[in-house]
Amino acid sequence: MNVYAKIIVDVPSGGTDHPFDYHLPDALAQTASIGMRALVPFGQRKLTGFIVDIVSETNLEKVKSVAELLDITPVLNEELLALGAWMSKETICFQITAFQAMIPAAMRAKAVKKIAVVESERSDLPMNIQAFFGQAGERSWADVPGDARLLRDIRSAVEQRQITERYELKDRAKHRTAKAVTVPSDVEEKPATKKQHETFALISDHYGKTEVAIQTLIHQLSLSRAVINTLVKNGFLQEKEIVIDRNPYTSAEGDGSEEKATLTVGQSRVLAQLEETIDQPQGSTMLLHGVTGSGKTEIYLQAIDRVLKQGKEAIVLVPEISLTPQMVERFKRRFGANVAVLHSALSVGERFDEWKKIQEQRVQVAVGARSAVFAPFTNLGLVVIDEEHESTYKQEEHPRYHAREIAIWRSERHCCPVLLGSATPSMESYARAAKGVYHLLSLPDRINQQPLPAIETVDMRAEMREGNRSVFSTTLLDKLRDRTEKGEQAVLFLNRRGFSTFVMCRNCGYVGMCPHCEISLTFHRRDSQLKCHYCGHEERVYERCPSCESTHIRFFGTGTQRVEEELQQLLPEARIIRMDNDTTKRKGAHERLLKQFGNGDAEILLGTQMIAKGLDFPNITLAGVLAADTLLHLPDFRAQERTFQLLTQVSGRAGRAEKAGEVIIQSYTPEHYAIQHAQTHDYLSFFKKELGQRKQAGYPPYYFLTLITFAHATYATAMKAGTHAAKLLRARLGDDAVILGPTPSPIARIKDRYRCQCMIKYRDEPEITDVLHELFSYYQKELQQDQRFITIDRDPNMFM
């Protein structure tokens, strides 16, 4: 009987976004199963693809055969295949793009063509081919220059078997191996020396006949590498390669010994409701609104504990795992080796190892960032999304999914709850909870009975009028000095988003701009370069203004480094730790700096976004926000919401233990409602006020948004496509739908392509997914020769 595999090949394009049929030769048909990756011939090439179905007949006259199976066990199970299909439909992406997003990067292998010289023929090859190979025996096909003559010569050399072709899988997931030894069963003699004898005895006492990594012997039994080698050489030990786990999370070792904490009355009440839901076999979403310091993590831990006791698994999503190491450590301490951590700072191989632990069901808990929502568990009991309002849960490239929606999809499939937790829930989630779509749970009090910290706003305009040109107000500086003297600690938050260091001429107002992207260049002190963050364009920093030749050109924006220098001058006795992209780039630097701060090596922690959340140090009694406005005035309808969230998160860092906390917010517009409500810790009032604004302006949660961006080398073509699309959308969508644009995108040009966008606002459009697909494939076909042209982003976070 013939067996065929339906395969989605790794070609992200409109014309190939459907299964292709391949014959499965008998040898492969035995082991092939749905969800495995395969290597298949495709045109003149060989490609990888995912088997999505196995059938016994095909409508096609001629089919090629699967060349190779790339997996022993499927990398995607049936659930994840179905999820991928759903994602590609909902987010308007190709199926292959959805599948690739669900597996670790190490498994996103591509077949790379290699050509090799047949050595006996080398001297007969034409000179141009010999020159190309040089000393090498084999080279990548991709390295062959686009020289037509050379290409033709290579082709004929292949035909004459002077050159051979083969395909190699690039980035193939590698297990890490180590050298290990075992005691062979047939050892009779005794080792020659005393040292060898001792070593041999220790190994066989401790490990008997089981294999053990040499590394382990050296570390644990303090044995000598040389002696072991000699024993191997003389046949007393047998050497072999074994597969080992990389063990990346060294700073967060935990043995699972941490005990449950005693819950407060509020926590117990919430947990009881949660457990009731966990016990019910149905999908549901709960929103846990708990003020900072209310003990949400402990609730997660105990809820997960219940899930594990039922033999089910749990996924915990955290916004950006390297930003919340304390949370991860907590999970390790509680669940020990039962946790896989999908850490963004892990190497590709390390991530693969952690993923493998989940796939092989060696762990029941996965903690990780956005993509951990695809953890291949088969009996999911709970998905927790901590800090659910964070924008990192939305992927900003294809597939543009939101982890919350994926979690909800999986929860329905597994009939288990999703728990969203936040001190400042997103407008969308809280509105759904208010409507009863989500079940609302709340924790209004801190566990230590401490009041929320007192927040004071400082009007920076007044400071300016009084002649204080520093980034520090007198009030903040006084309080910082006070903390330093008392040996207490402070965190200072500086938002850099939209406010990075650009170069401006004070004489004529010239600002260094990227010649390709229409955004200002960012100054990098390290190499004195100006760089474009969108396309990577670089130029040397100017000494004179290119426009007016004045030397009054200087750096604007307040980088953390400059703030640190200023602060150090103002408070020479203070010890400061700076945390930003520069100081945390190196692996483990983040954890190390936090540890230093935790140990009391510094009084002041100064940093960007990354210190706003998750820090839990008892000695912090002051939190400061240097410029609350920088976020507030971005051209983004979520700016107010983000500001409120940020201010709340930052103030949550202070006064978490016995000592009361205090917060200073510096602002040029302290009367703004986002700042006012943050000051009074009044989420609900902020929510109501903001909801009114959203309703008036027609934004989520009242309206859904979809952003369509057109990019082209000429402005006119981009706009023309936009105009055409807008017309089409108006014709196809209902009267309630509002189609805005086309307008030039906020960043009007990226990589020399002009960009314009249409925004669709709609409430109830059952057809919209289909319409978007039509639109997408239309522009895909009509205009694809001009490079990728149309991007569709549903529920966008950014409007660039």
Next chain:
DNA sequence: AGCACGCCGACT
């Protein structure tokens, strides 16, 4: 996405 095929202008 590649890669070949096929149809045009330029050149040994």
Next chain:
DNA sequence: GTCGGCGTGCTC
């Protein structure tokens, strides 16, 4: 005549 430019369309 042939080479090589790029537009078009297919890949099980």
